[in-house]
Amino acid sequence: MSLTDDPGAESQTPEAEAATKQLVFNAAERLFALHGFQNVSVRDITAEAGVNLASVNYHFGSKDSLLFEIFRRRTQELNRERARMLHEASDRNAGKPPVREILTALFAPPLRWLDPSNDRRISLQFLIRARSEGTAEIREVLGRDVSHLKRFADALLAARPDLPPEEVYWRLHFVLGMIHQNRFMELDRLHVLSEGATREGEVDALLERMLDFAEAGFSR
Amino acid sequence: MSLTDDPGAESQTPEAEAATKQLVFNAAERLFALHGFQNVSVRDITAEAGVNLASVNYHFGSKDSLLFEIFRRRTQELNRERARMLHEASDRNAGKPPVREILTALFAPPLRWLDPSNDRRISLQFLIRARSEGTAEIREVLGRDVSHLKRFADALLAARPDLPPEEVYWRLHFVLGMIHQNRFMELDRLHVLSEGATREGEVDALLERMLDFAEAGFSR
DNA sequence: GTCTATAGATGGATAGAC
DNA sequence: GTCTATCCATCTATAGAC
16 A cells, blocks of 8 residues: 555554644644733643644744644635636636625635634634734735736726725725634624624625625725 | 822832823733734733833733723724714704715714824724634624614615615625724735835825715715 | 653742842 | 742743653
């Protein structure tokens, strides 16, 4: 079964290494998403993962590096989904998709992640928290790497050439705020306020609500 | 000049106490707003304030209590401004203000604080950060004390009785996201993305932009 | 690669002199 | 009320045995 020449002895090494590293990765993502970066210690992570204390430093170098790697991986996954959807929307519309389709490419991936039946629900919470609480390294990357957002800004500028560019940028800012509001804390608060009328479980309905609201905000 | 019978000796006590406490309060608010709750130590605060290390515990009991008191005070100030504006809007409109005036009462106070010429700019950043990074005590208060938000939800429900209530709650959720997006980090990021086209200094213009966007989102 | 023990640093809180 | 010195808990990171 093994691809190596030595199936005996310590042949479980690559699998065990991958397994331990993945256990740490998942436990760290989960705990940080739930309790925040600074509130989770390496001891918490290794205890949750059921591995020994030293494994974080062995596999990731440091606590900071671990969290940066989770952030990098999840950001890349989310941005690729968004970029692919934007590209498809562009293909469907002769290179000039309308506002609603651009916003769909921006909203749909994080909302799919938000679905309670989706394993990635916790990853989205992680990303939202890391964005505002992350280390200086994460913040610096976020601040400088605007290339991903630029594709959406350019698409919106092309869709609304009649608007002053700064108006388009501000509206993009507003819709990003709508997305970032979907944290556990704010959703719980909304649930209390509405006395249970708002059910976050219906992510398809939420996507339509967000699109209706944002598209209306853009159509002036 | 003193109201006490003993102007000599340690008569500076009340003023000195107030002065030191205020120095700590201001330094803590500023540092937390800039660097986050967990990233600021009591030593940082007392160094910034130019007072001795023990004064935080003497005047506030603990670091947690200090931050909770700042949060409580600023939240109260902001909510009172909002409640007053909502009340005035209600008076102007026979108890049933239109959506745009309700949203103005929600947006205008934090945007006034955001003005670079306003001392309260740092207080607003503090509040936005405390909301997402705060202690369990702060989060619990936020989660349970929805009475302030409820006034705005009720006003919106009255202004749009044609809509299903849950739709109104979701839209309120969206506009709150728009407000919370006005953090230093996100504003800086927007500034980079727009290559300087977005100037946050023009808070009056920003208020109009936010109102236009949100009102359009509500009018369907 | 795993695990224990511990180094090394930092931070919150407090005792006790003034 | 102020301030210094210090206690004690906690955390990250690592050395070294297995």
